[in-house]
Amino acid sequence: MDYKELIQKTEDFMISEFRGEGSGHDWFHIDRVRKMALNLGGQEGCDLFIVEMAALLHDLDDWKLVQAETHFPSRAEKWLVEMNLEQDVVSKIIQIIEDVSFKGAGVETPVRSLEAAVVQDADRLDAMGAIGIARTFAYGGNKKRQIYDPAVNPVMHEDFHAYQTSSAPTINHFYEKLLLLKDRMNTETAKTIAIGRHQYMEFYLTQFFEEWEANR
Ligand code: ADP
Ligand code: NI
Numbered sequence: 001m002d003y004k005e006l007i008q009k010t011e012d013f014m015i016s017e018f019r020g021e022g023s024g025h026d027w028f029h030i031d032r033v034r035k036m037a038l039n040l041g042g043q044e045g046c047d048l049f050i051v052e053m054a055a056l057l058h059d060l061d062d063w064k065l066v067q068a069e070t071h072f073p074s075r076a077e078k079w080l081v082e083m084n085l086e087q088d089v090v091s092k093i094i095q096i097i098e099d100v101s102f103k104g105a106g107v108e109t110p111v112r113s114l115e116a117a118v119v120q121d122a123d124r125l126d127a128m129g130a131i132g133i134a135r136t137f138a139y140g141g142n143k144k145r146q147i148y149d150p151a152v153n154p155v156m157h158e159d160f161h162a163y164q165t166s167s168a169p170t171i172n173h174f175y176e177k178l179l180l181l182k183d184r185m186n187t188e189t190a191k192t193i194a195i196g197r198h199q200y201m202e203f204y205l206t207q208f209f210e211e212w213e214a215n216r
Helices: 003-018 027-044 048-057 075-082 087-100 114-125 129-142 160-164 170-176 178-184 188-213
Strands: none
Touching (some): 003 048, 027 048, 027 114, 027 188, 048 075, 048 087, 048 114, 087 114, 114 188, 129 170, 129 188, 170 178, 178 188
């Protein structure tokens, strides 16, 4: 199979897995991340096959979406092996997927390759701005979280476990993740895009709290 066919097969697989997903991780999220990652990766001189495969598969084994305990090898790895990719290519792609995810407000998430840097930036940009706001409330509703509770303050998670076990209202997620992302971008292009999306979220939150307080 050539690269084009491999991408097409992986795309079809991800569409079948994620179409209609209701927590903001639907196929269109994956497709936006893929396109943004290719765009950033082109500017950074990345291996674009690796970037595209990792972007397509990045949420397949995400702990937020998969109920089961961590299973080895991951479904992404199984898929890549089934596609007859060489072991070093499989390892590179799996390493990116491991690096990408946000793991808590106070937890660093260093990337081990330029390809991981652009996929992480692309995934994080999709958590910001108007689409990021929509995804966040979709996720909160899907997990039966409250929209906002003034009695529950945002926290700085000290480790991944604290982040994973949080059940805070959705507005807190802006302070615990979304507003931190602007300063955690890897590439210059992503930093510039993040500034606009960050401002939009701040504007949204100002309006949210003005309305909340309107009749007090
Ligand atoms: P990451 O792997 O970095 O978490 P994802 O692609 O899995 O990135 O998407 C994360 C998105 O899921 C967040 O940006 C947000 O929209 C939603 N999300 C995750 N955790 C929460 C939460 N506690 N409250 C609300 N939304 C959340
Ligand atoms: Ni994602």
